[in-house]
Amino acid sequence: MEQQHIKLPQGAIEKQTNTLNLGPTHPATHGVFQNILEMDGERVVNTESTVGYIHRAFEKIAERRPYYQVTPLTDRLNYCSAPINNMGWHLTVEKLLGIQTPKRVDYLRVIIMELARITDHLICNGVVGVDTGAFTGFLYLMQYRELVYEIYEEVCGSRLTTNIGRIGGFERNFTPVAFQKIEKFLAEYPKALKEFEALMTRNRIFVERTTGVGPISAERAMSYGFTGPNLRAAGLDYDVRVAHPYSSYEDFDFNIPVGSTGDCYDRFLVRNAEMWESLSIIRQAMDKLKDLPEDVYHAEVPAYYLPEKQDVYTKMEALIYHFKIIMGESDILPGELYNAVEGANGELGFYLISDGGRSPYRLHFRRPCFIYYQAYPELVKGAMLSDAIICLSSLNLIAGELDA
């Protein structure tokens, strides 16, 4: 970047700005991306962001893979809440194929997605705390993320990149242990979250470090394509779960928390409030599950959902379907659709074009943080360097999603 001179009144000593490299592997950026800051003393004059350090060409790879093999790619977008991405992909393909999932599958998915939202928000808010100098809150909450990862482990066998669920439902039923673990989390987490809020929300140092930092108006946020908690913090109550309900979200009763100024403090409050809402949604889902048959965990779509292994060895149809699915020879209808889910940091969209072949003709991920990160120079213009760091973490940027 070119060095710029600031126009000063005549006779003043001429000042020069400094260039400061923030990233790509600085611990305070919480991800692999670089910002070249032009600094006037300790104030940010201009910012240039460089992204793409971990670009893995998922859209291109997806054009070669059968539909069920795209799920692991979505894990690696926003890896702090991988289950939401997985479910988003399953829902997109199910919409294309016209598969109706049973209510129990929907509710189980809602539980998993809301758990993922909580883990994502707790990381983000914890990290905002770390960047303002409060490590304690982050460590408190991190313990509870472990509880959620144990739930994932019980449900699907893995923890971070979950590859959870299949097209049509879940790969196996939730075990009683999984439900016990969810109950345990529901019982223990509210206490920790309350403690976290007591530590942060009215903490004078925290409030003064975050209020008025990186604010954005609703109009600018809309223009910059903000979605998710960042848009809601600016005062616009757009939530895909309510605007375009998927996976039976219309059966649940929850609020959309909104802020007003769109600054770091509002974003923090919105995320905290959303965690409470998510907890209430999970509780509602657990109650609803009690009235439903316990053995349903996938839709009856033998052409797309892998049969039981036992049946593959003993039944002809199951063997045929198993073979066709594994080889990616199931019939997929041609079609074009855009389907969105409310990811933890915004509207995660899947634009899918199928030409009837074994893999998508074109798949585009609408990655929320790629789109709103371009507002960063505007958010931090004139701010102190330390404020720029807080702003970066409170936007909840995930490098995997940024670069796809």
Added chain:
Amino acid sequence: MSLTNDYIKQRLVEKFGEALTSFEESFDVLTFTAPAALNLKVMQFLYDEEELQFRFLTDLTAVHYPHLPDAELAVVYHLYNFREKVRLRMKVFVPVAAPQVFTATKLFESANWMERETYDFFGVDFVGHPNLKRILNVDEMTYFPMRKEFPLEDQSRIDKDDEMFGR
């Protein structure tokens, strides 16, 4: 939901007449094709009209159709109306030999990086873009990798011997 797809279509046809083609509804989203010269005018109309108010650019990307002569690249805009919660998809087809499309950055700030990404992967030249350069790929790259003439490696190839992964 008072804003229906039929009404949007009617308003668009009233304003632009024959210029807009291929109206269709796929999965409840109205899709149409606009000529490259009109893309900004159509978006401005959709943005300004009191009843339409498509003021949010959800997504912008491109698709490569090598089998369509002189219309190989399709730039796809997903517009959104917050008030009525309606989506709209607009496509602009341009030949791959002259892929010029007007930039939407004047209307939506969010178009900036999305257009850079589209340029990066498909080589669509957004006329008037303030900073049209590569964003995810390296700057030295000379080709546009998401075009269909670049197939991914064939997994059945045998000339590559890899002991570890058993190719």
